[in-house]
Amino acid sequence: MKRTATTFAALCLTATAATAEVAPADVMYEDGAIAASLTGAAGNADQGRKIMTDKSMGNCVSCHAAQAYSDVPFPGEVGPVLDGAGSRWTEAELRGLVVNPKVMFEGTVMPAFYKVDGFTRPGDAYTGKAAPADLPPLLSRPRSRTWLPFS
Numbered sequence: 810m811k812r813t814a815t816t817f818a819a820l821c822l823t824a825t826a827a828t829a830e831v832a833p834a835d836v837m838y839e840d841g842a843i844a845a846s847l848t849g850a851a852g853n854a855d856q857g858r859k860i861m862t863d864k865s866m867g868n869c870v871s872c873h874a875a876q877a878y879s880d881v882p883f884p885g886e887v888g889p890v891l892d893g894a895g896s897r898w899t900e901a902e903l904r905g906l907v908v909n910p911k912v913m914f915e916g917t918v919m920p921a922f923y924k925v926d927g928f929t930r931p932g933d934a935y936t937g938k939a940a941p942a943d944l945p946p947l948l949s950r951p952r953s954r955t956w957l958p959f960s
């Protein structure tokens with residue numbers, strides 16, 4: 810089956826409420842890859858597409874173009890075009906890339922979407938203030954978020 814980056818975003822980041830979730834601090838990497846789903850739940854391509862294209866969620870489109878969401882205007886060019894990413898990378902590598910790409914690409918500008926510590930200068934959304942002590946991950950189960958990701 811051909812995999813897409815969208816599927817993998819969903820695979821990593823969606824879960825049903827009843828499923829156990831591996832906490833960010835407990836994620837195990839092997840050369841940047843994560844062997845198994847962190848939620849135990851299967852991916853959902855539709856949900857993945859929503860996460861990738863929604864500004865309040867993954868907003869992957871701000872840096873990555875892809876055929877799968879060519880209907881979304883003005884994709885960013887900071888990151889590589891994601892077409893074919895499902896063939897270039899294994900499932901475990903893609904999971905690691907979304908959860909914390911800085912493990913594989915040290916110093917990358919791509920945000921770590923499931924990380925809660927080790928940020929350089931975390932901010933509190935657009936307030937110009939420092940983030941509160943405990944930062945939630947950017948993406949996990951559906952929930953709201955009020956702070957900015959970059960580190």
Ligand code: HEC
Binds near residue numbers: 868888
């Ligand atoms: C701030 C910009 C930015 C955002 C937002 C971003 N990325 Fe990236 N991404 C990058 C860059 C830059 C790279 C290349 C890695 C490097 O060398 O720094 C990359 C690499 C990747 C790769 C490997 C690329 C390939 O084709 O080989 C995948 C897959 C990926 N990103 C998926 C995602 C997903 C899924 C999201 C959203 C959940 C996302 N990215 C959000 C900047 C971004």
